[in-house]
Amino acid sequence: MRRAELIMATLMAAFSLYTMWKSAELEIGWIPSEGPGGGAFPFWLAVGMFICCMLIFIRQFRQADEPINSLKNYMDRQTFVLFALVAGSLTITIGLIDFVGVYVAIPLFMIFYLRVIGDHRWLLTGTIATATPLLLFFFFEIALKITLPKGVTEPMFYPLYSMFL
Amino acid sequence: MEIATLLLDGFFLAFEPLNLLLIIGGVVLGLFIGAMPGLGSVNGVAILLPMTYLVPPTSAVIFLGAIYYGAMYGGAISSIMLGIPGASTAVATTFDGRPMALKGEADKALVAAATASFVGGSISVVLFTLFAPPLADVALAFSAPEEFALMLLAFATFVGLGGDDIPKTFFSIFIGLVFSAVGLDIISGEPRLIFMDLPGFFHGINFLVLAIGIYGIGEMLWTIETTKGKVKISQAHITVQRILDTLISLKNGIKVMIMGSFLGYFVGILPAAGATPGALMAYGVAKGMSKDPESFGKGNTNGVLAPEAANNAASTGSMLPMLTLGIPGSPTTAILLGGMVIWGLDPGPMLFVEHKEFVWGLIASLYAANFFAVIINLAFIPAFLWVLRMPFTILAPIIFVLCIIGGYAPTQDMHDVWLMLVFGIVGYLMRKLDYPMAPAVLAIVLGPLAETSMRQSLLMSSGSFEIFFFRPISGSIMAIAITLLFMPLINSFNKTMRREISSWPL
Numbered sequence: 001m002r003r004a005e006l007i008m009a010t011l012m013a014a015f016s017l018y019t020m021w022k023s024a025e026l027e028i029g030w031i032p033s034e035g036p037g038g039g040a041f042p043f044w045l046a047v048g049m050f051i052c053c054m055l056i057f058i059r060q061f062r063q064a065d066e067p068i069n070s071l072k073n074y075m076d077r078q079t080f081v082l083f084a085l086v087a088g089s090l091t092i093t094i095g096l097i098d099f100v101g102v103y104v105a106i107p108l109f110m111i112f113y114l115r116v117i118g119d120h121r122w123l124l125t126g127t128i129a130t131a132t133p134l135l136l137f138f139f140f141e142i143a144l145k146i147t148l149p150k151g152v153t154e155p156m157f158y159p160l161y162s163m164f165l
Numbered sequence: 166m167e168i169a170t171l172l173l174d175g176f177f178l179a180f181e182p183l184n185l186l187l188i189i190g191g192v193v194l195g196l197f198i199g200a201m202p203g204l205g206s207v208n209g210v211a212i213l214l215p216m217t218y219l220v221p222p223t224s225a226v227i228f229l230g231a232i233y234y235g236a237m238y239g240g241a242i243s244s245i246m247l248g249i250p251g252a253s254t255a256v257a258t259t260f261d262g263r264p265m266a267l268k269g270e271a272d273k274a275l276v277a278a279a280t281a282s283f284v285g286g287s288i289s290v291v292l293f294t295l296f297a298p299p300l301a302d303v304a305l306a307f308s309a310p311e312e313f314a315l316m317l318l319a320f321a322t323f324v325g326l327g328g329d330d331i332p333k334t335f336f337s338i339f340i341g342l343v344f345s346a347v348g349l350d351i352i353s354g355e356p357r358l359i360f361m362d363l364p365g366f367f368h369g370i371n372f373l374v375l376a377i378g379i380y381g382i383g384e385m386l387w388t389i390e391t392t393k394g395k396v397k398i399s400q401a402h403i404t405v406q407r408i409l410d411t412l413i414s415l416k417n418g419i420k421v422m423i424m425g426s427f428l429g430y431f432v433g434i435l436p437a438a439g440a441t442p443g444a445l446m447a448y449g450v451a452k453g454m455s456k457d458p459e460s461f462g463k464g465n466t467n468g469v470l471a472p473e474a475a476n477n478a479a480s481t482g483s484m485l486p487m488l489t490l491g492i493p494g495s496p497t498t499a500i501l502l503g504g505m506v507i508w509g510l511d512p513g514p515m516l517f518v519e520h521k522e523f524v525w526g527l528i529a530s531l532y533a534a535n536f537f538a539v540i541i542n543l544a545f546i547p548a549f550l551w552v553l554r555m556p557f558t559i560l561a562p563i564i565f566v567l568c569i570i571g572g573y574a575p576t577q578d579m580h581d582v583w584l585m586l587v588f589g590i591v592g593y594l595m596r597k598l599d600y601p602m603a604p605a606v607l608a609i610v611l612g613p614l615a616e617t618s619m620r621q622s623l624l625m626s627s628g629s630f631e632i633f634f635f636r637p638i639s640g641s642i643m644a645i646a647i648t649l650l651f652m653p654l655i656n657s658f659n660k661t662m663r664r665e666i667s668s669w670p671l
Contacts, residue, residue: 005598012336019343022358026350035624038350041616042358045339045346052336059332074597079390086389087590090382090565094582102570110562118558128559132566144219146574 004074005060013053019046085117101150103133168298175525179227179533187220187228188530192538193545195235200549201560202243202392205252206236206480207497208384211376212567214504215574222508223523227530229504230484233497234286234534237440237477238542241278241469242549245271246399249392254440254476257448261461261468268464271401272546276411277466278473279542281422285474286535288426289433289481294528297517301489304514309621310632312491314642316615318649319436319492319607325649326435328442329601341605344370345612352620365580372503372609373575374585379602380496381568382589385561387596392557403546418470421451429475433482436607439495440479447475481531487512488524491614496603499610506610507575 020043027037028044075083089112096105110129114120140146142164150157178184198209209232217225240255245262258278265274307315320338327334347358348369359366425447432443451471452461461468483494484501491513493499502512510520517524542549572585592602626632634640 001598004594008595008598008600012340018360019358022360023346026353026355026357030628035352035620035628038353038355038357041619042343042346045343049336049339049343052332052339055332056336078393082389082393083386083593086386086561090569090586094569094579094586097569097582098579106566106569109566113562113565114558118556118562120556120558124559128563132563136566136570139216140570140574144216144574146218146577148570148573149579 001073002060002063006057009053009057009060013050013057016046016050016053020050082117086113089113089117097149097151099151101153102136102148103150104153106136107133168294171521171525172294172529174522175527175529176532178223178522178526179529183220184224184227184526184530185533187224188231188533189537189541191228191231192235192238192534192541195232195237196239196242196538196542196545196549197235197552198232199236199239199252199255200242200552201239202247202249202388202553202557204236204384204388204564205240205254206233207252207376207495207500208380209233209236210497210500211373211380212564212571214373214500215571217504218574222505222510223526225508226501226505226510226523226527229501230527230530231534231537233480233501234477234531235538235541237286237480238279238282238538239549240476241282241473242275242546243553245274245278245469246401246550246553254444254479255472256441257444257472257476258469260448260472261463261465264462264464265466265469266399266401269400270464271399272403272407273411273414273466274469275401275403275546276408276543277415277418277469279539280412280415281418281425281470281473282477282542283535283539284419284422285426285429285477286481286531286538288423288474289430289478290528290531290535292427292430293481293485293531297485297489297524297528300485301514301517304490305518307490307514307638309618309625310636310639311642312618313615313622314633314639314646315490315492316611316618318642318646319486319611320604321646321649322436323601323604323607325652326442327601327604330599331653333598333600334604337601337604338608341375341608342612342615344375344605345372345609346616351613351617363580365578365584368576368578370584370609371575371581372500372606374572374581375588375609376496376500376503376606377568377571378585378588379592379606381564381571382586383592383596383602385564385568386589386593388557389561401546401550408543415466415470418467421454421467421470422474424450424454425471425474426478429478430482432475433479434485434494436483436486436492436494439483440476443479443482444472444476447471477535484531488516488527489514493607493610496606499603499607503610 023039023043023046026039028039029037031037089109093105093109107129110132111125114125114128140148195209198204210229213232214229217228236252240250240252241258241262244250244255244258245266248259248263250256250259262274323334323338324331347366350357356367428447428450429443432446433439448468448471451467452458455461455467483498487493487498487502493502505512510516510523569582572582596602622632633643
């Protein structure tokens with residue numbers, strides 16, 4: 001746990017410094033007759049973030065009752081595998097949406113999740129993987145008129161557009 | 166008398182066919198969402214908000230309000246039947262609800278929870294009706310310094326009363342405010358905080374991206390971790406006769422329910438506190454009031470009545486500051502508030518002047534939602550039990566898909582979907598280290614308002630911070646806020662002093 005705390009505090013401190021630097025692209029001081037500059041609000045908040053990270057880091061560093069290299073209590077092996085599978089499949093799905101669109105990426109995700117992580121039967125997997133994109137299409141594209149990203153599959157939808165829209 | 170007329174008008178709006186349908190639909194959906202382990206009102210409202218673009222803004226808020234209400238009822242179902250709180254707000258319900266279920270009194274616990282929720286909901290909605298208009302009148306006199314003082318007070322309650330680690334709470338507030346500052350500077354219009362020069366940051370970070378990331382993706386990752394072991398569902402035998410018998414036996418618990426309702430309502434008004442601590446406090450008080458405190462934790466009905474009355478009352482309580490002051494009382498109302506801003510309904514006292522119809526329609530719909538929730542809850546207990554048997558591995562991917570689409574819908578930009586994923590994963594990893602997430606969500610919603618009011622005030626005073634302290638209303642609010650901010654320091658000083666004193670040789 002302690003190691004995770006130290007790593008997180010360091011990463012967030014780095015992000016705070018980056019935010020301070022980005023805020024300073026605008027005026028962070030007082031502009032006469034205009035008030036505080038555009039960068040002042042985020043700059044001083046980022047300073048606050050940095051101080052918090054330092055406090056968390058110092059407090060954890062001084063706590064000697066847990067070995068420094070312990071990550072055991074943070075995430076055990078089983079949790080890590082599950083987390084990596086879920087987070088990884090989500091990342092790949094969102095990445096795929098850019099290329100092949102929602103209507104290919106989402107069924108693939110459903111099949112992976114239900115079959116590999118959930119260990120469900122093919123019949124159930126197939127039903128849900130087919131029903132989800134259908135429901136998405138009719139609810140979002142037809143009812144809400146929100147066009148979902150389709151990537152290279154876009155031309156395949158032209159007949160559907162002319163039928164329903 | 167004027168209130169009665171306005172409320173009556175509100176009922177006409179709430180009972181329009183579309184709105185009535187949305188109230189009933191929202192309550193049913195909320196009950197299911199609340200009943201599922203790991204999902205509560207905040208998750209339901211965050212994930213489903215983008216789906217409400219289909220209906221007019223007033224109906225959308227009514228629908229989300231009904232989900233909020235339903236979820237508060239539903240939370241008790243999984244607390245009792247699985248021993249896993251349906252949402253954090255129902256944690257206290259597991260203390261006695263679960264032992265009751267294990268004793269074979271699951272039906273009694275479920276009926277008690279529904280009844281207490283109804284009492285809590287009813288009392289709180291009446292209090293809401295009475296308090297909201299005068300508070301909104303007072304708030305009409307507020308200008309920029311008062312508004313800023315109120316925002317500071319909202320953040321200060323997280324520090325003083327939130328009960329989480331102090332540096333981590335501050336960090337969460339700061340990072341939420343920083344995210345709210347991304348995009349274009351509100352006054353000069355210059356681009357600001359365009360991280361890695363990605364063009365997606367030019368339109369700012371939509372609060373929904375953070376909310377769905379944390380309460381959708383992050384919450385799912387959290388639930389997958391916590392429920393990976395097998396859960397055991399209790400058996401419940403429910404007949405109309407048993408329900409009636411239980412209802413009659415609950416008359417001994419009226420005092421406890423009323424106490425829970427009042428306590429929950431007033432705790433719910435405070436931004437950091439809300440339903441979870443409200444319910445825990447009500448449980449504690451009920452135990453203290455009891456002649457038989459040892460039976461608590463072993464299946465005492467009052468241990469279910471008190472927290473359930475309180476968490477429902479708190480959910481109504483948290484709407485009071487949201488509607489009258491524009492400061493949300495809970496993460497769920499923070500998301501509702503963000504939604505209202507998108508729909509062009511600026512929350513705050515002016516809402517009571519400019520959108521009277523909407524306000525009273527919403528209040529009336531709370532009465533209606535409360536009524537329908539208790540009926541549907543009691544009538545469909547078997548259906549909810551069936552939902553609890555649904556494997557989480559079916560539910561989880563469906564929710565992930567809703568998150569992806571929900572993250573895309575508001576701005577229709579894949580950049581936001583990626584950002585949502587990052588927030589979800591990082592939020593989950595931080596939550597494992599006890600970083601509180603609610604302050605960040607509140608901060609991203611309130612950030613633009615806080616910055617504008619602060620900059621306007623400083624312009625008014627030519628840069629002097631005295632303006633916040635020397636105006637009567639903002640000065641008093643600032644005094645309370647600063648006391649709350651220093652509360653943890655005062656507490657730790659007190660503790661050290663006490664330890665010192667007790668170690669003195671006498």
